[in-house]
Amino acid sequence: MDYTHLGRSGLSVSRLCLGTMNFGPQATEADSHRIMDRALEQGVNFFDTANVYGWRKGEGWTEQIVGRWFAQGGGRREKVVIATKLYGSMSDWPNDTFLSARNIISSCEGSLRRLQTDHLDLYQMHHIDLETPWDEIWQAMETLVRQGKVLYVGSSNFAGWNIAQAQETARARHFQGLVSEQSLYNLMERRIEMEVLPAAREYGLGVIPWSPLMRGVLGGILRKHREGRSASEQTQRLVAEHREQIERYEALCDEIGSHPADVGLAWLLRQPGVTAPIIGPRTLEQLDSNLGALEVTLEDTVLERLDAIFPAVGPAPQAYAW
Structure with a gap:
């Protein structure tokens, strides 16, 4: 396993991040614990969750599953960089709800209880809150950092302008501010290249892509259809809309002898500023398959052909203006 710093911080994290959103709704607690054990065995030390995961309002079901895994001991908590969101x-x-000082403090306490830990390595704002002033948000986060309950702060689904607002306000307060941004990013969905990636690079934020395989569309979806496996309505709509691109993509993957899921993840790992794509396995087999992406090397000619299939938005951040 390779490791890299999370943005401009000194924190070392694995190049793949274990996403836990399926723990509870899609994977049993026992299976979730086995997946986390296997991930740790393979050197994955970066786990991502959120207080709403599990989708039972107020329960924090997924955080509880992770917390009971930590409670088993064996160095599990000490070895893992745990990231959660509010x-x-x-x-x-x-x-x-949202990012008032009251909710930031109380949500942190709730996550700490469910995760059975005394601190969060990375505390992420799941979305921008347009109604709460940044000075209020940073005052609450500073309090948690001083108390040792939060070590680093990150964002998720922020626009480039939001990142700039956050960092300039933090700078005025002599606070570190954000060290990471978690965004939708994959070969098919490249809009963050326009302004989010340039802003993240400028301010030293590591980028953590979610849905790196675009809901499985980049994971060999046409092969799976031929094998008789079904897909959600949303995935089927994406396939219908992008079928010609997907056919070319899977043909290229066949040509270079790599699984489409490995190619999609390996492409992200080559993008400047990307720290660790989030993988969200439901089974041990899916986890082992995702880890194969670390062994894939994409030649420059292959990267050019991928760009031809899934074009970039242009030279960021000025592309829209030319």
């Missing part, structure tokens, strides 16, 4: 609604009461 923003989504944890109850029907008005102050249990």
